[in-house]
Every structure is written in structure tokens, then in C-alpha cells.
Amino acid sequence: MAAAKDIDEALAIHGGELLAVPGVEGAARGECRGTPCLKVYVGSESPELEERLKAIIGHLPFIIEKSGSFQAY
Numbered sequence: 001m002a003a004a005k006d007i008d009e010a011l012a013i014h015g016g017e018l019l020a021v022p023g024v025e026g027a028a029r030g031e032c033r034g035t036p037c038l039k040v041y042v043g044s045e046s047p048e049l050e051e052r053l054k055a056i057i058g059h060l061p062f063i064i065e066k067s068g069s070f071q072a073y
Contacts, residue, residue: 004029004036010060010066011038014063017056023049025067 007029020070023042030039038060040053045066053062 006060007038008055009041010057014054014056018053021049021052022054025069030063032061035061040064043067045068 008064011027011029015027018040023044023046024025024040025043026041028039028041030037038057042064043048043066045064050064053064
């Protein structure tokens with residue numbers, strides 16, 4: 001089970017790499033079934049994208065959430 005500290009460290013280390021993946025709109029610490037996890041927000045899901053995220057994130061629990069594009073106002 002991952003602790004919030006592990007998720008925060010992963011974001012600090014891999015946040016830029018995650019955001020550089022085409023289709024990834026954002027990443028944040030979230031909660032998955034009552035435990036901390038990494039939430040990755042994407043414009044659209046695909047098996048290839050999930051595999052690429054697994055390669056970056058490693059053993060930490062994560063969830064992909066389809067969000068569409070983020071825009072700054």
C-alpha cells in the first residue's frame with residue numbers, strides 16, 4: 001500500500017515526465033478505495049497510454065480519469 005508521501009514523491013520526480021506524455025492533461029494525488037493513489041487525467045484513454053504510464057509510475061497505484069483538455073483562463 002502506498003502512502004501519501006510516496007505519491008507526492010512520485011509526482012515531484014515524475015510529474016514533468018507524465019505531463020510530457022501525449023494525451024496526459026494533469027496528475028495529482030488522489031484516493032483509490034480509501035488509500036492514496038496517483039490520479040492521471042487524460043483527454044482520451046487507450047491501452048498504449050496505460051502501458052506508458054505504468055512504465056513511468058512503476059509499482060505505485062494509479063487511476064486514469066478521462067477529463068478532456070484543461071484550459072487556463
